Amino acid sequence: MDYDNFNKFIKGPVIDLREATFCDPWFISMVCLLAIERKNDPKKELLLPVSEDVKNYLKRIHFDIFMKEIGYEKFVRELGNINMVERENTNVYEITHSLASDDFNARLTKIRTMFKNFGMNSQDDINRATVLVSELGNNVFDHNLGLWPTDVRGAIIVGQNYPKLKKIEMVVADSGVGFKKSLQLRNPNLNDVEAIKLGLQGITGRVGENRGNGLKLIQDWTINKFNGIVKIQSGSGLVIVDKDGVRSRTVNKILGTLASFVVIYN
Amino acid sequence: MQKFGNILNSRQSGREAFLRAVQIVNGSSVFEEIILDFSGVEVLTPSFADEFLHLLKDKYQNRIINLENTESATVKEILQSIKNESKRQ
Numbered sequence: 001m002d003y004d005n006f007n008k009f010i011k012g013p014v015i016d017l018r019e020a021t022f023c024d025p026w027f028i029s030m031v032c033l034l035a036i037e038r039k040n041d042p043k044k045e046l047l048l049p050v051s052e053d054v055k056n057y058l059k060r061i062h063f064d065i066f067m068k069e070i071g072y073e074k075f076v077r078e079l080g081n082i083n084m085v086e087r088e089n090t091n092v093y094e095i096t097h098s099l100a101s102d103d104f105n106a107r108l109t110k111i112r113t114m115f116k117n118f119g120m121n122s123q124d125d126i127n128r129a130t131v132l133v134s135e136l137g138n139n140v141f142d143h144n145l146g147l148w149p150t151d152v153r154g155a156i157i158v159g160q161n162y163p164k165l166k167k168i169e170m171v172v173a174d175s176g177v178g179f180k181k182s183l184q185l186r187n188p189n190l191n192d193v194e195a196i197k198l199g200l201q202g203i204t205g206r207v208g209e210n211r212g213n214g215l216k217l218i219q220d221w222t223i224n225k226f227n228g229i230v231k232i233q234s235g236s237g238l239v240i241v242d243k244d245g246v247r248s249r250t251v252n253k254i255l256g257t258l259a260s261f262v263v264i265y266n
Numbered sequence: 267m268q269k270f271g272n273i274l275n276s277r278q279s280g281r282e283a284f285l286r287a288v289q290i291v292n293g294s295s296v297f298e299e300i301i302l303d304f305s306g307v308e309v310l311t312p313s314f315a316d317e318f319l320h321l322l323k324d325k326y327q328n329r330i331i332n333l334e335n336t337e338s339a340t341v342k343e344i345l346q347s348i349k350n351e352s353k354r355q
Contacts, residue, residue, distance in 0.1 A: 124339035134275045134311045213312045
């Protein structure tokens, strides 16, 4: 994902994907958050990619179902006409939108099975990867409780297996308050990058409560058990952590948070 | 612990499980120690474990709490992580 080029897809209320030639879970999740942000704008538009391959991928990953749910039905009608045998591509975890914590919890059994079906052999790794998704999802609900800025609440989950590379990318996105606002009670002067970095160190906005281990553990396991990468964008901050250390930068602002991990298996 | 599920996740579930565990302890005729048997638990998350164990330890400060059958990777590693965190605080 080229962060600097993402601008070309955004023209005010219009999300213009016509030039998109590649899609991955991060890109899809980013578009979902951008669409939520614009959903009540009367001038909103969503222009689908010209590339048939990308359109097929969007259909496979149930992009049209999610977009209908948030009021973009007329813009994704074309995807409804694509006939597809989904079992021919079992390397995706389609966009799921868990509105509540219980709903998310109920999906974990399926997510665990998904890791196995993707080709993870080690039962321990399957269970660890399930914990990674669980903690990212738990954060969505725990840190936005009572604070959701829009009427689209919950966790959006998307995943992709790259079987030749033995690599899985999972993204958990939410249109919530983000790291900065979540940590404002503790420190009102943080910028987005600083807030994400503090969150990754186990500092939590839930002052006085015994919390914060989740993100530390996500980093530890992703890097040390899977030789993987943790990537978080919240507001205008982007932080990437892998075995080479922590890299951060300021990027185009989004509503809410994108949190992802990439794991290498077997 | 398996009675609470083989995937133990979320703080809310940890809190509910704690409340049920208190009922079980209160209903015991002989109360010498608390044994948490993790056999059959395949996935334990930090959120559940943190909530459940801290509440239990706060409630039964003077009692022995033994953890058994913690061989599953996530159970073992999460419990170790919470133990290390408690030592740091």
